[in-house]
Amino acid sequence: MASKIESPDIEKNKSNFPYFSLLGVLLVVILFTVLWRPLNLERTVYVPLTPQVETTVTDNINSPVVGDARIEVVGGKSTTDQITESSDVPEDEIVKDELDDIIEDKGNTVQYTVARGDTLHDILLRYNINRRDVYQLTTNFKQLANLRIGQQVSWTTDDSHNLQSFSWIISSNNIRIYEKSGNKFIESSETVEVVPQDVVIKGDIKTSFVADARKSGLTSSEIGVITRALQWRLDFRRLKVGDKFSVILSREVHGKRLSNSQLIGVRIKNGSKDYYAILADDGQYYDINGGSLSQSFFRYPLEKQARVSSGFNPRRLNPVTGIVTPHNGVDFAVSRGTPVLSVGNGEVVIAKYSGSAGNYIAIRHGRQYMTTYMHLDKILVKPGQQVKQGDKIGLSGNTGRSTGPHLHFELHINNKPVNPLTASLPISEGLTGKSKKAFLSKVKDIRSQLNF
Ligand SMILES: [Zn+2]
CATH class of the missing domain: 1.10.287 (Helix Hairpins)
Structure with a gap:
């Protein structure tokens, strides 16, 4: 120059x-x-390194911070702590497939079943919806704090993540609709009696689960529910020609529009093995014995808790340049050589040196979850390797663009980074007592319909 x-x-x-x-x-x-x-x-x-980061930056500038944009920095001055590493953008992107598109709900309309621990605020932010809209909706309509586990909600956004309408299905004949008008939302309710109908859909695998499920009449949203319910038991990419699936749904139709659909049960035959997911009264899916289908996660990828030197902050502002550089994970202040553990069972998808991320590991857990570990001193796993929760996958270090030994850890849900310290994580508990008894008698009836 x-x-x-x-x-x-x-x-x-x-x-x-x-x-x-x-x-x-x-x-x-x-x-x-x-x-x-x-x-x-x-x-x-x-300076952000990839176009991906730049998009996030413009997004962030457009949506003003309302509500709970927290900077979770524990100890130390935030201005100095925010600069433990410049940016954590690995050169290697995690390869996506058609199931990712379905799980991410690429369409502008999303249907969602309320799960344990969910709040409307968290659900909408997880789907990247404009904070201003989330704030408007949740503060102006306090009744939306009463969402129940298993209830269906759905929403429509425009291409810039602005919320256009939100529906809350309280029961089959009581639907609240919140439609945007100007800068506000207006509430209305639909009380048409709609009788849900049970539908059984069956099919064979000829090309891939997604393609064959679509051909058999399942919607993307329904395929998403099935793949999420069974994500810890079955790798859908491994289904082969000749494998079979059978699905029971409870569908509600308003006129010609399918307004609501609930998965009651699914059976997938993979070779000689059968995989089931059956809906229980708590809105969760279990196997035919009432065992949990979900998996537990460690909150921390370390043996001992460590000081957080820089928190998760999608709007981290660099004090010198004034540029928004998201910090998509949490930095733990640990000395070089500290064992790094996988927070859950999963498959290693990346394990290599990768640009500013240094020695970098990405692990896929089921379909919806991904964790990444950066600036490692040593990598102890290989791509394709299956790891168990608590396995030692590497040693922390100071590689890549890092100014001191620390571990940068990220959690992605549906391919979006979330705060690993506060995100709601799946709980793995099976049914017991009365609820198990009720469930098992229901299973008998459902199972008989899930034949091939
Ligand atoms: Zn970091």
């Missing part, structure tokens, strides 16, 4: 005073290098 700026001067000066001017230019170049280097370094440090 310096030589380019100076070159016209060299030409000019050469003709007049060749030696003095050369000396002068040299001096200028040396001064330039000495003075500019530190500034330059700082500059490159904070």
Whole structure:
């Protein structure tokens, strides 16, 4: 850069005073290098590295922070702590497939079943909905705090994540609708009696589960529910030609529009093995013995809790440049060589040195969850390897663009980074006592319909 700026001067000066001017230019170049280097370094440090990050940046600028944008920095000054590493953008992107698209709900309308621990606020933010809209809806309609486990909600957004309408199905004949009008939402209710109908859909695997399920008449949303329910038991990519599926749904139809659909039970035959997911009264899915289908996660990828030197902050503002550089994970202040543990069972999808992330591991847990571990000193696993919860996968370090030993840890749900310290994680408890008894008698009836 310096030589380019100076070159016209060299030409000019050469003709007049060749030696003095050369000396002068040299001096200028040396001064330039000495003075500019530190500034330059700082500059490159904070500039987002990939287009992906840039999109997030513009998104963040457009949506003002309302409500609970917390900076979770424990200990130390936040301004200095925020700069333990410049950016954690690995060069290697995690490869996606068609199931990811379905799970991410790419369409503008999303149907969602309320699960244990959910609040409307958290659900909508998890789907990247404009904070201003989430704030409007949840503060103006306090009754929305009464969502129950198993209830269906659905919403429609425009392409910029602005909420257009939100429906809350309290019961089959009581639906609340919140429609955006200007900057506000207006509530209305539909009380048409709609009788839900049980539908049984069966099919064979000819190409892939998604393609064949669609061909058999299942909607993307229904396929999403099935793959989420069985994600810990079955790898849907491993289904082969000749495998079978059978599904019972309770569908509600308003006129010609399918307004609500609930998965009652599913059976998937993979080779000689059968996988079931059956809906219980608590809105969760269990296997035919009432055993849990979900998996538990550790909150921390470490043997002992460690100080958080920099918290999750999607709107982290660099104090020097004023540029928003999201911090998509949590930094734990641990010394070099500290064992790093996988927070859950899963498959290693990436394990290699990757740009500013340094030695980097990504683990896929089921279909919806992904964890990443960065700046490691040593990687102890290989891509494709199956790991169990608590397995030692690496040693923490200071590799990549990092200014001190620490572990950068991320949790992604539906391919979106979330705060690993506060995200609601699946709980793995089976049914017991009365609820198990009620469940098992229901299973008998459902199972008989799930034949091939
Ligand atoms: Zn970090």
